[in-house]
Amino acid sequence: MPKHSALLAVAVAAFIGVAPARGVSYLAIDLNPGGFSSSFAYGISGGCQAGGGLSPSGKASAVTWNGTAGSAVDLSPDIQGACICGVGGEAFAGFFSASGGHSHAALWSGSPLTFVDLNPAGFVFSLALATDGVQQAGWGYGASGNRHALLWAGTAASCIDLNPSGFVSSLASGTSGGCQIGQGQIDANSVHALLWNGSAGSYVDLNPLGCVGSSGHGIFGSQQVGYAELDDPVASVIHAGLWNGTAESFIDLQPAGFGETVATATNGVEQVGYGQPDSNVSTNHALVWNGSAASCTDLQQYLPSGFDRSEAYGIDASGSIVGYASGPDGIAHAFLWVPVPEPGALALLTLGGLRLLGRRRRA
Numbered sequence: 001m002p003k004h005s006a007l008l009a010v011a012v013a014a015f016i017g018v019a020p021a022r023g024v025s026y027l028a029i030d031l032n033p034g035g036f037s038s039s040f041a042y043g044i045s046g047g048c049q050a051g052g053g054l055s056p057s058g059k060a061s062a063v064t065w066n067g068t069a070g071s072a073v074d075l076s077p078d079i080q081g082a083c084i085c086g087v088g089g090e091a092f093a094g095f096f097s098a099s100g101g102h103s104h105a106a107l108w109s110g111s112p113l114t115f116v117d118l119n120p121a122g123f124v125f126s127l128a129l130a131t132d133g134v135q136q137a138g139w140g141y142g143a144s145g146n147r148h149a150l151l152w153a154g155t156a157a158s159c160i161d162l163n164p165s166g167f168v169s170s171l172a173s174g175t176s177g178g179c180q181i182g183q184g185q186i187d188a189n190s191v192h193a194l195l196w197n198g199s200a201g202s203y204v205d206l207n208p209l210g211c212v213g214s215s216g217h218g219i220f221g222s223q224q225v226g227y228a229e230l231d232d233p234v235a236s237v238i239h240a241g242l243w244n245g246t247a248e249s250f251i252d253l254q255p256a257g258f259g260e261t262v263a264t265a266t267n268g269v270e271q272v273g274y275g276q277p278d279s280n281v282s283t284n285h286a287l288v289w290n291g292s293a294a295s296c297t298d299l300q301q302y303l304p305s306g307f308d309r310s311e312a313y314g315i316d317a318s319g320s321i322v323g324y325a326s327g328p329d330g331i332a333h334a335f336l337w338v339p340v341p342e343p344g345a346l347a348l349l350t351l352g353g354l355r356l357l358g359r360r361r362r363a
Contacts, residue, residue, distance in 0.1 A: 089133030
């Protein structure tokens with residue numbers, strides 16, 4: 001390839017990798033596999049998507065994809081019920097149905113043979129909700145009967161109880177680079193978003209000033225997402241939100257035209273989740289933000305006809321998004337939204353690349 005062509009190709013790849021919310025539309029891909037009556041996608045990393053599917057007989061399976069419905073792989077063929085909730089590198093965190101009807105947190109590394117039961121000693125029930133490829137985060141019920149946030153490093157024996165002193169219960173829903181996000185319950189009426197750094201005592205209370213409650217759902221790098229419940233004398237108002245490590249850093253992501261909204265995941269630049277449009281508060285639309293309420297894009301518009309509701313649960317470094325959508329029949333299909341630069345934005349990129357090449361020639 002000529003040097004100038006290689007430079008332009010690198011520029012195009014960089015543009016697509018950043019995937020800004022403006023100047024981008026999305027291609028929606030139905031991932032529902034053949035042989036499954038319904039499916040859900042909860043995590044995405046490095047071109048791989050993961051979640052769960054239900055067979056017509058009702059068996060729940062942990063499923064991975066590589067961009068198409070036909071690429072689906074069942075990671076739990078010999079397990080009666082399982083689901084993947086988070087992806088990090090080649091690691092998949094989730095849960096399976098153990099003997100006695102209790103769910104146990106689980107970890108896979110790309111094949112059924114790598115299955116690891118993460119349920120720690122002293123806990124009768126556990127779920128792993130996220131992984132960054134090194135650690136897994138989730139929660140479990142122990143002898144106390146209360147839910148405790150849990151952190152693993154690939155084995156049941158490595159489990160760390162993150163429940164802070166003074167909190168009745170807690171859960172961890174995300175982990176990235178040694179930090180975890182989730183929530184803790186102080187009393188029957190008060191739940192606060194919490195950020196940990198690997199131990200119960202390291203927690204930071206992220207509940208914004210003036211809010212009656214909050215919850216953390218996703219984390220990447222220094223960015224955390226979830227929602228805050230505003231102190232409204234008439235009704236509870238839940239707004240999607242973004243933090244950068246402190247309660248004071250909270251950014252309200254509530255877009256115009258929506259009622260309740262929740263942010264579920266972030267890639268450190270963009271955030272995804274869902275919200276109830278004012279025009280139909282009985283349904284949800286998948287949403288993506290780029291750090292502000294005004295930047296919100298409704299992903300529902302890119303779905304095929306017949307799907308009138310959707311939710312987004314994961315986003316990777318390239319800006320590709322996973323979640324699920326359903327129609328009036330209520331049957332869910334896992335979906336992948338892939339960012340596609342709009343023609344005008346691509347033309348500007350090409351022009352910029354040509355100018356760069358011109359400067360290099362003159363040099």
